[in-house]
Amino acid sequence: MTKFIIILLSAVFINNYVLSRFLGICPFLGVSKKLDSATGMSLAVIFVMLMATAATWPIQMYLLNPNGLGYLQTIVFILVIAALVQLVEIVLKRYIPALHKSLGVYLPLITTNCAVLGVTILNIDEGYTFAEAMVNSLGSGLGFFLAMVMFSGVRSKLEGADIPKNFQGLPITLIAASITSLSFMGFGGVIENLFA
DSSP: OHHHHHHHHIIIIISOTTTTSOOSHHHHHHSTTSHHHHHHHHHHHHHHHHHHHHHHHHHIIIIITTTTOGGGHHHHHHHHHHHHHHHHHHHHHHHOHHHHHHHGGGTGGGGGOHHHHHHHHHHHHTTOOHHHHHHHHHHHHHHHHHHHHHHHHHHHHHHTSOOOGGGTTHHHHHHHHHHHHHHGGGGTTHHHHHTO
């Protein structure tokens, strides 16, 4: 049980896919302007990460590896993720059209979100069992959610700030993102020491 807690907390705080591993930057910068869009995108990413891991881990362990087809991992994982994103898009369009409209072009971009692909591949590379991989995916999704919500708050503060002309727009956004990512560096080593 302790191992699951360490994996979960490490994925959220220490190995945050957006702020520490710099995966999933496109939606992080593109959808974080409004809190509701950031929340909706994050929940969709959490769902896709969990479902992708639930589908790709068994495919890797029981289909690709035993048949010597491990080299097809990236292609197969992308196809699985694309199918899951299409499912999410259909469900959102049908049942939550306002969220579907607010996410716009960024929802289909979950297919190419390197954080989702990164989670599925790193679960295999880290040698996680199925349960550990699911916990890591949940933690990674929650870390993505935390980063998106935090950065949405930072960006809302930037809108009312007096920013020099040369820094307006993307430059101040990137500076704010780097400072936000620095805030997570303080968690390094803390989680492991809690359970040592």
